[in-house]
Amino acid sequence: MNNNIRKIIxxxxxxxxxxxxxxxxxxxxxxxxxxxxxxxxxxxxxxLYNYNTTRKVNLKMMIEHAKSVxxxxxxxxxxxxxxxxxxxNKSEALRNSKxxxxxxxxxxxxxxxGLVVKDIVQHLVKNKVPVLGHIGITPQTxxxxxxxxxxxxxxxxKLLKDAQVLEKSGVFGIVLxxxxxxxxxxxxxxxxxxxxxxxxxxxxxxxxxxxxxxxxLTDAKIKFVKKYANIKKAINSAASKFKQxxxxxxxxxxxxxx
Ligand code: KIV
Numbered sequence: 451m452n453n454n455i456r457k458i459i460x461x462x463x464x465x466x467x468x469x470x471x472x473x474x475x476x477x478x479x480x481x482x483x484x485x486x487x488x489x490x491x492x493x494x495x496x497x498l499y500n501y502n503t504t505r506k507v508n509l510k511m512m513i514e515h516a517k518s519v520x521x522x523x524x525x526x527x528x529x530x531x532x533x534x535x536x537x538x539n540k541s542e543a544l545r546n547s548k549x550x551x552x553x554x555x556x557x558x559x560x561x562x563x564g565l566v567v568k569d570i571v572q573h574l575v576k577n578k579v580p581v582l583g584h585i586g587i588t589p590q591t592x593x594x595x596x597x598x599x600x601x602x603x604x605x606x607x608k609l610l611k612d613a614q615v616l617e618k619s620g621v622f623g624i625v626l627x628x629x630x631x632x633x634x635x636x637x638x639x640x641x642x643x644x645x646x647x648x649x650x651x652x653x654x655x656x657x658x659x660x661x662x663x664x665x666x667l668t669d670a671k672i673k674f675v676k677k678y679a680n681i682k683k684a685i686n687s688a689a690s691k692f693k694q695x696x697x698x699x700x701x702x703x704x705x706x707x708x
Contacts, residue, residue, distance in 0.1 A: 451580060451622065452557055452580070454526075454527040454557055455527060455557060455558065455580055455622050457486075457527075458486060458487065458527055458622065458623060458644060459622055459623070459643060459644060461486070461644060461655065461656070462642070462643070462644045462655050463655075466655065466656050466657065467486045467487065467623075467644055467646055467655055467656025467657075468484065468485045468486050468487070468656060468657065469485055469486060469487035469488070469489055469646055469656055469657065469658035470484075470485050470488065470489070470658065470659060470660075470661045470664065471488075471489045471490070471491045471493060471494075471658070471659075471660045471661050471662075472488050472489070472490065472519045472522065472523075472661055473490060473491075473494045473497070473498055473515045473518070473519065474515065474518045474519060474522075475518045475519060475521040475522040476522065477522070477661055478518075478519040478520075478521070478522030478523050479521075479522035479523075480522075481526075481661060482522060482523050482524055482525060482526050483525075485526050486526060486527060486656070487526055487527045487528075487529055487646070487656075487658070488519060488523050488526045488527070488528050488529070489529045489530075489531070489560065489658060490512065490515055490516040490519050490528070490529070490530045490531060490554075490556070491531050491560075491660065492504040492507040492512065492531040492533045492534070492589075492590070493589070493660050494507065494511070494512075494515055495507040495511075497660060497662050497668060499511075503589070504533065504534060504589045504590055505534040505535075505590060507533040507534065508533055508536075509532075509533055509536050509546055509549070509550070511533070512530055512531060512532070512533050512550065513549070513550060513553050513554055516528070516530045516550065516553075516554035516556055517553065517554050519554075520554050520555050520556065527557045527558065528554075528555075528556040528557050528558075529556060529557065529558045529559065529560050529582050530550050530554055530556045530558075530559055530560070531559070531560045531561075532546060532547065532550065532559050532560065532561050533590070534590040537561050537567070537570055539570070540569060540570055540573040543561070543570045543573065543574055544573060544574060544577055544579065547559045547574055547579040548577075548579065551579065557580060558579070558580035558581060558582055558622070559574070559579060559580075559581060559582070560581070560582040560583075560584055560625065561574075561581060561582075561583070561584065562584045562585075562588035562589070562590050562591065563583075563584070563585070563588055563591070563612075564583070564585045564608075564609075564611070564612020564613065564615055564616055565611065565612055565615050567583075567616075568615050568616070568619050571583070571616060571619040571620060571621055572619045572620060575619065575620030575621075576620075580622055581620065581621045581622070582621060582622065582623050582624070582625060582646075583613075583616040583621040583623070583624040583625065584624070584625040584627065585609060585612045585613060585616070585624060585625070585626060585627070585629075586598075586599045586600070586609065586625075586626045586627040586628050586629040586650065587599060587627040587628040587629075587649075588627070589627075596628065597628075598628040598629060598630060598649065599628060599629045599630070600629040600630040600632075600633035600634070601630055605633075606630075606632075606633045606636070609626075609629060609633055609637060610633065610636060610637055610640065613626075613637045613640070613641055613645075614640065614641065617641045617642065617643050621643065622643055622644075623643050623644045623645070623646055623655075623656075624637075624641070624643065624644075624645050624646070625645075625646050625647075625648065625658060626645050626646070626647045626648070626650040626654055627647075627648045627649060627650065628648065628649040628650065628674070629647075629649075629650045630651075631650075631651035631653065634647055634650040634651045634653050634654055635651065635653035638653050638654055638655060644656055646658050648674065649672070649673065649674030659674075659675065659676075660675075663675045663677065664676070664677065664678050664679070665677075665678065665679045665681045666678075666679050666680040666681050666682050666683070667681050667682055669682075
């Protein structure tokens with residue numbers, strides 16, 4: 451386990467963990483100064499490629515985007531999602547994790563699932579691959595509409611068990627996606643590793659959001675998403691100004707010419 455991961459674990463009950471996604475160097479470079487974890491999420495499938503499911507994202511895409519992100523990340527922990535169908539069994543998971551780590555120089559991988567990935571997590575951790583867990587809504591296995599989890603007693607018990615099994619298996623943290631406040635709080639209090647919430651209330655040890663949503667590059671209308679900037683508007687206005695100046699020959703002036 452590297453020092454950055456130890457630092458993340460030590461934050462539990464002391465200071466909130468901040469995580470944002472990045473898919474390229476330029477965004478990574480900016481957010482690196484502000485976050486503890488940069489996540490190359492397979493959400494890039496929907497955000498960048500307009501896929502209707504993250505299942506269409508493959509390992510090559512994750513590696514290429516993570517290589518770009520790596521160039522911008524100097525101090526944060528860099529975590530890369532293993533995409534769908536790349537960790538179906540222990541040997542496949544280890545082979546692909548090692549490939550991702552070697553090619554992207556990331557610090558850890560994230561995989562989705564609780565009890566069902568117990569053996570895989572144990573195998574990865576035993577072989578020196580740090581793993582971030584992910585339970586609640588797990589987009590790689592969702593069929594149909596996304597629906598928040600943990601409303602019924604059955605669902606609450608399953609989530610709690612999943613979190614406890616993941617902790618025992620050796621993950622250094624768990625992403626809780628779209629789960630009800632009471633069970634997010636219960637899970638956070640019942641494990642010694644940090645929980646990082648996305649739509650999982652203030653009770654988690656940290657929060658993660660998709661950068662493109664946070665910066666207003668997407669039109670996401672999701673309950674838990676808060677837009678902190680309107681980059682789309684800024685780009686619109688810059689593109690329009692550029693167009694006007696090109697048409698009116700105001701650009702390029704001598705200053706911009708050889
Ligand atoms: O793919 C992703 O970006 C994620 C986060 C939303 C947690 O898994």
